[in-house]
Amino acid sequence: MYERHILICAGTGCISSGTISVKDALENELKKHNLQDKVRIILSGCHGFCEKGPIFIVYPEDIFYCEVQAEDVPELVEEYLIKGNVVERLLYKDPTTDMAITSHDEIPFYSRQKRQVLRNCGVIDPESIDEYIIRGGYVGLENALKMDRMGIINEVKSSGLRGRGGAGFPTGMKWEFAYRSPGDKKYVVCNADEGDPGAFMDRSVLEGDPHAVLEGLIIAGLAIGSDEAYIYVRAEYPLAIQRLKTAITQAEEYGVLGENILNSGANFKINIKEGAGAFVCGEETALLASIEGERGMPRPRPPFPAVKGLWEKPTCINNVETLANIPLILRKGAAWYSTVGTESSKGTKIFALTGKVNNTGLCEVPMGISLREIVFDIGGGIRDGKKYKAVQIGGPSGGCIPEDLLDLPVDFDSLTAAGAMMGSGGMVVMDEDTCMVDLARYFLSFTQSESCGKCTPCREGTKRMLEILQRITKGKGEPEDIPRLEQLAAAVKDSSLCGLGQTAPNPVLTTLRYFRDEYEAHIFDRRCPAGVCKELLSYYIDSELCTGCRACVRVCPTDAISGERKEPHTIDETKCISCGACFDRCRFDAVKTK
Amino acid sequence: MIGSNTTETHPVIGYRIKMAKNKGASLIVADPRRIDLVDYADVFLQLRPGTNEALLNGIIHVIIKEGLADKKFIREKTEGYIQMSLAIQKYTPEYVERITGVSAAKIRHAARLYAGAESAAILYTMGLTQHIKGTNSVLAVANLAMVSGNIGKPHSGVNPLRGQNNVQGACDMGALPNVLTGYQRVEDRGVLSKFRRAWGTKLNSKPGLTVTEIIDGILRDEIKTLYVMGENPALSDANLHHVLEALEKIDFLVVQDIFLTETAFYADVVLPAAAFAEKQGTFTNTERRVQMVRQAVTPPGKAKPDWFILQELAAKLNLNWSFDTPEKIFREIASVTPDYAGITYERLEKEGGLQWPCPTEKHPGTSYLHKGKFSRGKGLFTPVEYRPSAEEPDEQYPLILTTGRTLFHYHTGTMTRRSDSIDVHKPEEMVQISIDDAARLGINEGDMVGVTSRRGHVTARATVTEQVPAGVVFMTFHFHEAAANLLTINEVDPVAKIPEFKVCAVKVEKIEA
Amino acid sequence: MISLTINGQKVEVEPGTTILQAAEKLGVFIPSFCYDPDLTLVGACRMCVVEVERARNLIASCCTPAGEGMVVHTDTERVHEARRANLNLLLANHPLDCLTCEKTGNCRLQDYCYLYGISETDFSGERKDYGFDDSNPFFIRDMNKCILCGLCVRTCHEINGVGAVGFMNRGFDTKVSAAFDDPLEDSPCVFCGMCVDVCPVGALVPKQSVGKGRPWELATVKTVCPYCGTGCGLELSVKDNEIVGVKGDTSSPVNRGQTCVKGRFGLGFLQSPERLTSPLIRKNGELVESSWEEALNLVAQKLRRTRSTELAGLASARATNEENYLFQKLLRTLGTNNIDHCARL
Numbered sequence A: 001m002y003e004r005h006i007l008i009c010a011g012t013g014c015i016s017s018g019t020i021s022v023k024d025a026l027e028n029e030l031k032k033h034n035l036q037d038k039v040r041i042i043l044s045g046c047h048g049f050c051e052k053g054p055i056f057i058v059y060p061e062d063i064f065y066c067e068v069q070a071e072d073v074p075e076l077v078e079e080y081l082i083k084g085n086v087v088e089r090l091l092y093k094d095p096t097t098d099m100a101i102t103s104h105d106e107i108p109f110y111s112r113q114k115r116q117v118l119r120n121c122g123v124i125d126p127e128s129i130d131e132y133i134i135r136g137g138y139v140g141l142e143n144a145l146k147m148d149r150m151g152i153i154n155e156v157k158s159s160g161l162r163g164r165g166g167a168g169f170p171t172g173m174k175w176e177f178a179y180r181s182p183g184d185k186k187y188v189v190c191n192a193d194e195g196d197p198g199a200f201m202d203r204s205v206l207e208g209d210p211h212a213v214l215e216g217l218i219i220a221g222l223a224i225g226s227d228e229a230y231i232y233v234r235a236e237y238p239l240a241i242q243r244l245k246t247a248i249t250q251a252e253e254y255g256v257l258g259e260n261i262l263n264s265g266a267n268f269k270i271n272i273k274e275g276a277g278a279f280v281c282g283e284e285t286a287l288l289a290s291i292e293g294e295r296g297m298p299r300p301r302p303p304f305p306a307v308k309g310l311w312e313k314p315t316c317i318n319n320v321e322t323l324a325n326i327p328l329i330l331r332k333g334a335a336w337y338s339t340v341g342t343e344s345s346k347g348t349k350i351f352a353l354t355g356k357v358n359n360t361g362l363c364e365v366p367m368g369i370s371l372r373e374i375v376f377d378i379g380g381g382i383r384d385g386k387k388y389k390a391v392q393i394g395g396p397s398g399g400c401i402p403e404d405l406l407d408l409p410v411d412f413d414s415l416t417a418a419g420a421m422m423g424s425g426g427m428v429v430m431d432e433d434t435c436m437v438d439l440a441r442y443f444l445s446f447t448q449s450e451s452c453g454k455c456t457p458c459r460e461g462t463k464r465m466l467e468i469l470q471r472i473t474k475g476k477g478e479p480e481d482i483p484r485l486e487q488l489a490a491a492v493k494d495s496s497l498c499g500l501g502q503t504a505p506n507p508v509l510t511t512l513r514y515f516r517d518e519y520e521a522h523i524f525d526r527r528c529p530a531g532v533c534k535e536l537l538s539y540y541i542d543s544e545l546c547t548g549c550r551a552c553v554r555v556c557p558t559d560a561i562s563g564e565r566k567e568p569h570t571i572d573e574t575k576c577i578s579c580g581a582c583f584d585r586c587r588f589d590a591v592k593t594k
Numbered sequence B: 001m002i003g004s005n006t007t008e009t010h011p012v013i014g015y016r017i018k019m020a021k022n023k024g025a026s027l028i029v030a031d032p033r034r035i036d037l038v039d040y041a042d043v044f045l046q047l048r049p050g051t052n053e054a055l056l057n058g059i060i061h062v063i064i065k066e067g068l069a070d071k072k073f074i075r076e077k078t079e080g081y082i083q084m085s086l087a088i089q090k091y092t093p094e095y096v097e098r099i100t101g102v103s104a105a106k107i108r109h110a111a112r113l114y115a116g117a118e119s120a121a122i123l124y125t126m127g128l129t130q131h132i133k134g135t136n137s138v139l140a141v142a143n144l145a146m147v148s149g150n151i152g153k154p155h156s157g158v159n160p161l162r163g164q165n166n167v168q169g170a171c172d173m174g175a176l177p178n179v180l181t182g183y184q185r186v187e188d189r190g191v192l193s194k195f196r197r198a199w200g201t202k203l204n205s206k207p208g209l210t211v212t213e214i215i216d217g218i219l220r221d222e223i224k225t226l227y228v229m230g231e232n233p234a235l236s237d238a239n240l241h242h243v244l245e246a247l248e249k250i251d252f253l254v255v256q257d258i259f260l261t262e263t264a265f266y267a268d269v270v271l272p273a274a275a276f277a278e279k280q281g282t283f284t285n286t287e288r289r290v291q292m293v294r295q296a297v298t299p300p301g302k303a304k305p306d307w308f309i310l311q312e313l314a315a316k317l318n319l320n321w322s323f324d325t326p327e328k329i330f331r332e333i334a335s336v337t338p339d340y341a342g343i344t345y346e347r348l349e350k351e352g353g354l355q356w357p358c359p360t361e362k363h364p365g366t367s368y369l370h371k372g373k374f375s376r377g378k379g380l381f382t383p384v385e386y387r388p389s390a391e392e393p394d395e396q397y398p399l400i401l402t403t404g405r406t407l408f409h410y411h412t413g414t415m416t417r418r419s420d421s422i423d424v425h426k427p428e429e430m431v432q433i434s435i436d437d438a439a440r441l442g443i444n445e446g447d448m449v450g451v452t453s454r455r456g457h458v459t460a461r462a463t464v465t466e467q468v469p470a471g472v473v474f475m476t477f478h479f480h481e482a483a484a485n486l487l488t489i490n491e492v493d494p495v496a497k498i499p500e501f502k503v504c505a506v507k508v509e510k511i512e513a
Numbered sequence C: 001m002i003s004l005t006i007n008g009q010k011v012e013v014e015p016g017t018t019i020l021q022a023a024e025k026l027g028v029f030i031p032s033f034c035y036d037p038d039l040t041l042v043g044a045c046r047m048c049v050v051e052v053e054r055a056r057n058l059i060a061s062c063c064t065p066a067g068e069g070m071v072v073h074t075d076t077e078r079v080h081e082a083r084r085a086n087l088n089l090l091l092a093n094h095p096l097d098c099l100t101c102e103k104t105g106n107c108r109l110q111d112y113c114y115l116y117g118i119s120e121t122d123f124s125g126e127r128k129d130y131g132f133d134d135s136n137p138f139f140i141r142d143m144n145k146c147i148l149c150g151l152c153v154r155t156c157h158e159i160n161g162v163g164a165v166g167f168m169n170r171g172f173d174t175k176v177s178a179a180f181d182d183p184l185e186d187s188p189c190v191f192c193g194m195c196v197d198v199c200p201v202g203a204l205v206p207k208q209s210v211g212k213g214r215p216w217e218l219a220t221v222k223t224v225c226p227y228c229g230t231g232c233g234l235e236l237s238v239k240d241n242e243i244v245g246v247k248g249d250t251s252s253p254v255n256r257g258q259t260c261v262k263g264r265f266g267l268g269f270l271q272s273p274e275r276l277t278s279p280l281i282r283k284n285g286e287l288v289e290s291s292w293e294e295a296l297n298l299v300a301q302k303l304r305r306t307r308s309t310e311l312a313g314l315a316s317a318r319a320t321n322e323e324n325y326l327f328q329k330l331l332r333t334l335g336t337n338n339i340d341h342c343a344r345l
């Protein structure tokens, strides 16, 4: 009998910060102290708090150690496991109060969350189907097997679940379409392409709880009458792929997958297809083209995949997170599920919180929570006491939300109304040091280079928008650039073929909507209010700090700096070309920007 | 598809086959070479050259044995089934495998696929006919189509793909020794008297000689004057040495052509003709569709359209012909040819092409034959036995040479070789040789090789390819520099008199630079 | 039947008919670049967008099936705005050398710019800058002019089945090319030229036509290909008694505009300097030029003197029906049936 379990997070984030060497060190230490039979090491899926990894939790006491490195392990074993003294320096500290917190429930990052989909992530061994089953796994499937197709579909419909892949289409309805499409062969496809830079919730679910996705897929197959599925995973997710493969083998051994599932007569086969790694391959029709071995380019809809999808057969495509919700709905019922959320958006949503907040990582929150709660409670507020400026939701297809909309309840419709979108759940928090024009430029350069190149508005339009933004951030903007951008954005949004082009202008449109003054400052005043756009900075020397060392005078290419030795210097703005050489050179931080 | 490298010889039909395939049709390809269409095929039957009839018999055997035959069709629309089925008994897939080299399993698969289809068409080209037993192979194809009821309905039937633009028309027009226009037999008294009346002249009722017989006739001194209009036997006929000898020998040779062809070198008189875009007229394609050919430019120099030259010549011969337009000639054709009777220039202009039989001016034309019943009444099954080719490989000449066309050139190259861009792109013959044979003979891609048969010798570059199986080499007959027909054999099919271009024994040697 | 309203007019169409086809039925014009009813519908160029009531975005009419009760507007300001923006964007990335462009007068980009009054682009910025591909003797590929409609790619894949060209790269760098961006000469291309025929702009230009005349100067003659027995319809462009262009005849039921390399690019023999331009008679072993009179007299004399059993003629599978007819009539009138041609070869 083990006395203790130690969970070390083996999500991709923690692995890169040292999980494996921590585990090796722990195994050695345990042996050294002859504890290997008393303490069991479990490599778990992602805990979401990757920023603080590797995460190291000791059960049953639930002591949450973070940022543990191999050299910390001897101390942890001797001090804590043997002597029972909590190693305080490895505990999590509340960024506002600086108080050490021992248990993971007390950490605000976790306490405000509602971990439904992530319930198993970081808790079970993702390579063990038994652990999944002990925590209620495959009960949903058993229930589904007792229902008829429409029964399953109705359950999903009344749960109110909407697709988590971006568009938020009601999942039950999608299933019904696929079910009602005539066809002797149908497919279910799991979209695990997760192309949104910065999002990694799908990866975490696949790595931490792969069986939940499999169970969701099998239930979807039962519902629409399909016996074959594809999981389209990006090739950059080797760990997820490996865990999925293990899970598929186990599920087949346990008879929940393969021929004659749980003696029901139903068959189901799951194939894994490694993605080509383009953002646009996440778009459902491009994804299907890619599975078929063609170049990943979107196709016009209709026909929708539910009618003519993979190899022209009716196909139901769902996102990883969507599917991971399914076992819960089938296990606990639609009524239970729909207690969480808002009128139009039920359940929870996982966000990848990044940017200028104190706590970054994955968080799963109930729909309807306010942005303020996410940023300030879960995220622990803005780093370094700076001011909040905006949060970009929905990745490159989304939009940014300013301070006065912080109390907006997070659900599909309110975000869309605000010009952003739920997207796959990327959430980047920005503080006062972010230039919103530069931000729009950044996202647009991403969408432009990821545009599949098929349709004119997206391929050519994003390029010209990007060029205009580049011009503005370089201080070469023209007054007509704003209306030009608006017109172009409208045309691209209105006439592009797929979601990529239709949403690519969103970052531009929302920044123009909420931060128009920043654009105007760039264009009319040749000034970047956030001090980001290098070509637009104006430099001055703080006479308090300047020692008159003359270092700056020597590097200025235009002789714009003058002043006596050991006296404060000054910059002649008419000569300065804003190259920033003096700024980089000054050892006393006396060169300032405005 | 049997014996037809469609994507190269009939590219546009090749596109259609591929498009049909993409729409879900099944495709069976039987060919000694791994031709492009094999990539699209459900079954590829890579048979030894010269074993077509055996393969076809094998397929029929399976269809009958497995009860896949269309018994109603056979009962109601055909005769001779019993004899044919008796003859077929010994062609078990296993027996056929020994002859053709195609596995019994594949033969069964092909048979089921063909007979199981709602409608199935057979397409063939010279790969089937250019053998001493070509006629038999065609009969075997007909047997196959009839056994499965695949004749006389849309998207089915037996479809020979005609090699040249107007080979169908030339036959329709009676450019054959035994028939007048529309396959009306010269021995038929009624026919002959009709033509006598129409033409106002005496006519001979004895069938004449075929090309090969004409050549032999020259060598035997029986033919003294030869008039060649737009043909190049000096490059296209089998066993060229034999032909060249005849051309050398003949008393008087008239060649009417657009170029000074290899044949024209031997001529006593050469008449310059207009090419297709320099004259008006009609062509009939492989689907029996008569189409208008229109003049775009004038002929160069003193060249004249062939019909004009013939009219002038007739005048010199004091024949009272008065054909001043092609349309006038066509009207006469329609008046003596029931199948063409309903076709006029006016209709062709208005309706586009028309497929014969088109007996009246109201008739819309006929898109497929043998609808309802066979043209001859009942479809006749003919037992076909496999016979080896005239020349099988032996120790001295261990390889089989088979000939054909490539995409970029055409026939004897009279036209393509003189179309700059094409000749720049594909300027020379490439003898295809298998990887195995090349390795054995020490031949690398691009090496010069000598190809020798009992009849002749040519040199050309070799290309080492997966297209041909071991034991087989392939050449085209487009290039006079390496005329493959110097090698081929002048054995002919006893009925159709088609030479055996597709099989002869050769040896290949590398020529050291 | 499905009934819908286009620009206020009601129209009934078969299920599966696209909005564009329904509009065609009413004679309502909708511009398009990437649409070809014989190919997969891709909805790439977005030139054909129309406004459909209750739809959030503009709808590509070429690939959207007409729906029952749909209300469509093809000429609203919003539609025109989108089309103008589209043309503007294409023009921003297209050389403006119409004066020397081979396609002038027959270019859809030009036509639509004219239609929507776009004389120059609003956008300065980067333009594509690729080299020419003139590696093959048949046609030039100038990808700077390509508007990426994909017609050539689909034609090559779906009609020819060769798939010699495809899309490469993404975003602004998207380009149509052979695998590895090799010159076409080194690709599996069979030079059927069908891509050249479908290209709506001057990106693919047959070498034989360069500098040989503007479309309005050319006469078009429809005829039948002189090569294989398929009998494909060809459309010849003629100027000053010279054939300066060849295309597949889209109205031919045989090939519906399709061609192979021989028909499309193999008619150069007509203008070959080796063509026979005068009758020749063998004198002292040499073939020397003669008049028609002399040559025909000689032939007539020989024919008259040859006994009918010693006479033979070979007709031609390349000559017309009329000519073959006259040929056999002539020989048969002279008393022989020794007539054949190369059907067997």
Ligand SMILES: Cc1cc2nc3c(=O)[nH]c(=O)nc-3n(C[C@H](O)[C@H](O)[C@H](O)COP(=O)(O)O)c2cc1C
Pocket: A162, A163, A164, A165, A166, A167, A168, A169, A171, A174, A191, A192, A193, A194, A195, A196, A279, A280, A281, A282, A283, A284, A285, A317, A318, A319, A320, A322, A323, A424, A498, A499, A500
């Ligand atoms: C450019 C683009 C990229 C997309 N990328 C993803 C993705 O990475 N993952 C995903 O699940 N859905 C993505 N989608 C959404 C899919 O097209 C599709 O809506 C989704 O897979 C449907 O699943 P759901 O209904 O479960 O959300 C993307 C859409 C677009 C337009």
Ligand code: SF4
Pocket: A280, A297, A298, A450, A451, A452, A453, A454, A455, A456, A458, A459, A496, A497, A498, A499, A500, A501, A502
């Ligand atoms: S909108 Fe962009 S990504 Fe989508 S099809 Fe068009 S070019 Fe491709």
Ligand code: SF4
Pocket: C152, C155, C156, C160, C162, C163, C164, C165, C188, C189, C190, C191, C192, C193, C194, C195, C196
């Ligand atoms: S010429 Fe024909 S084969 Fe070559 S790229 Fe064009 S369509 Fe394809």
Ligand code: SF4
Pocket: C145, C146, C147, C148, C149, C150, C151, C152, C153, C176, C195, C198, C199, C200, C201, C203, C204
């Ligand atoms: S080359 Fe022509 S046909 Fe091909 S994509 Fe470009 S514009 Fe279209």
Ligand code: FES
Pocket: C031, C032, C033, C034, C035, C042, C043, C044, C045, C046, C047, C048, C049, C060, C061, C062, C063
């Ligand atoms: S013609 Fe419709 S999108 Fe191109």
